[in-house]
Amino acid sequence: MKIISFKAIGIIYSQFNQAIGTPIQPTAAATSNGRIVIFDEYSEGLKDLEAFSHIFLIYHFNYLDKGFSPIVKPFLDNKKHGVFATRAPNRPNPIGLSIVKLHSIEKNTLYISDIDIINETPLLDIKPYVPEFDGREDCKIGWLNGNINKLKKAKDDGRFI
Amino acid sequence: MKIISFKAIGIIYSQFNQAIGTPIQPTAAATSNGRIVIFDEYSEGLKDLEAFSHIFLIYHFNYLDKGFSPIVKPFLDNKKHGVFATRAPNRPNPIGLSIVKLHSIEKNTLYISDIDIINETPLLDIKPYVPEFDGREDCKIGWLNGNINKLKKAKDDGRFI
Numbered sequence: 001m002k003i004i005s006f007k008a009i010g011i012i013y014s015q016f017n018q019a020i021g022t023p024i025q026p027t028a029a030a031t032s033n034g035r036i037v038i039f040d041e042y043s044e045g046l047k048d049l050e051a052f053s054h055i056f057l058i059y060h061f062n063y064l065d066k067g068f069s070p071i072v073k074p075f076l077d078n079k080k081h082g083v084f085a086t087r088a089p090n091r092p093n094p095i096g097l098s099i100v101k102l103h104s105i106e107k108n109t110l111y112i113s114d115i116d117i118i119n120e121t122p123l124l125d126i127k128p129y130v131p132e133f134d135g136r137e138d139c140k141i142g143w144l145n146g147n148i149n150k151l152k153k154a155k156d157d158g159r160f161i
Numbered sequence: 162m163k164i165i166s167f168k169a170i171g172i173i174y175s176q177f178n179q180a181i182g183t184p185i186q187p188t189a190a191a192t193s194n195g196r197i198v199i200f201d202e203y204s205e206g207l208k209d210l211e212a213f214s215h216i217f218l219i220y221h222f223n224y225l226d227k228g229f230s231p232i233v234k235p236f237l238d239n240k241k242h243g244v245f246a247t248r249a250p251n252r253p254n255p256i257g258l259s260i261v262k263l264h265s266i267e268k269n270t271l272y273i274s275d276i277d278i279i280n281e282t283p284l285l286d287i288k289p290y291v292p293e294f295d296g297r298e299d300c301k302i303g304w305l306n307g308n309i310n311k312l313k314k315a316k317d318d319g320r321f322i
Contacts, residue, residue: 004221005285006254010235025294042253044231047243051303058167058256060217070205073170082208084287087294092203093167093285097258101295124254126245130302132309133186133248134162134295136260141291142212148293 010038010108012059013116014115019063020149020158023086024075026098026114036110036123043108046126050105054129055112060122061094065160074156075154076147085142090160096121098130165315169283171199171269175222175276180224181319185236186248187259187275189312195270196286204269205228207287211266215290216273221283222255230255236315246303250319257282260290 014034016022023029036057038046049055067090073079074086083091096117103111110126141148175195177183184190196219199207210216228251234240235247244252257278264272271287302309 002169003282004169004223004285006165006167006256008163008165011255022237027294030246036183042231042245045244045253047232047247048246049243049302051301053247053299053301054297056258058254060257062165070203070206083206084203085207085209085213085268085289089290091286092170092206095167095286097217097219097262099295107206122163124165125252125256127248127258128246128303128305129297129300130248130305130309131300132258132302133188135297136215136290136292137296138214139290139292140212140214141293142289143209144289144291148244148291149291160194 006124009042010036010084010123011035012117012121012123014119017119019156019161022156023116024154026100026116029114029116032115033113041081049136053101055102056127056129057098058125059096061089061096062122063118065094066090076150081143167285170203171197171283171284173197173278174279175278178280180189180317180322181318184277185315187261187277190275190277192274193277199269206273213289215260216263217288217290218259219286220257220258222250223283224279225255226253237311242304
């Protein structure tokens, strides 16, 4: 199978220097502030982004030493599930997805909050979050039913590194 | 800058054999059905996914001949914007993101709808969509204000290929 090659477009900086203790979702990380520095060659692509309040970050879980596990025990359950039924990082392609708040942009630096991302993570893409594109209601959430209430207190405990 | 290498985990099949005429977002593609075939080596990771109604697909825009454009004219506006302020495909890393409905899974085949994806697109990752993680309200949507009403009628016109 063909290799698909990407390059970082910038670096995400946060207060979380290791997996252990990092919030597991942006919605449980409201007090965490950070910034993104976009490399100069891509900064022209930021034009007009500042008028959006929320952005998707697509990034590389580059801190994982363990490889892909098809079955994982996620942070919010004591039972094992298929990795694609979880947001665990040790996926076949270790791609992270977070929706963060965008506060301002100064030149090629984005100031953001609601960060559940480890410091110095390579960023692959930014997309504007648009409720008309990305909001869904009346969803079935599988094993997270009965576990979602653990979200605010749960932190990464290093189980995937 | 280091190359980040990924491999497809499966292939997305849809009724859209070319960019021209393809819906531009899942929320404007409710009648399109399709399927995903996950390669055997990853199919164990699908365990428990069927209990989720909506999934993120992260995929490779592999049909683009044109490279990255920092400034683009998106489908929903006549004005140009920075590519990161749009969902246009010709990004530095041509990564697509769509939230589709998951209807059923039979072995390693997922039956889905609300597809805005070209036939035979390489899939990089699947994540469950969870409103408590991924829903946001009261968002500022920049240049899409005043343009979002065009969504239902807009189709890909091939401008990025």
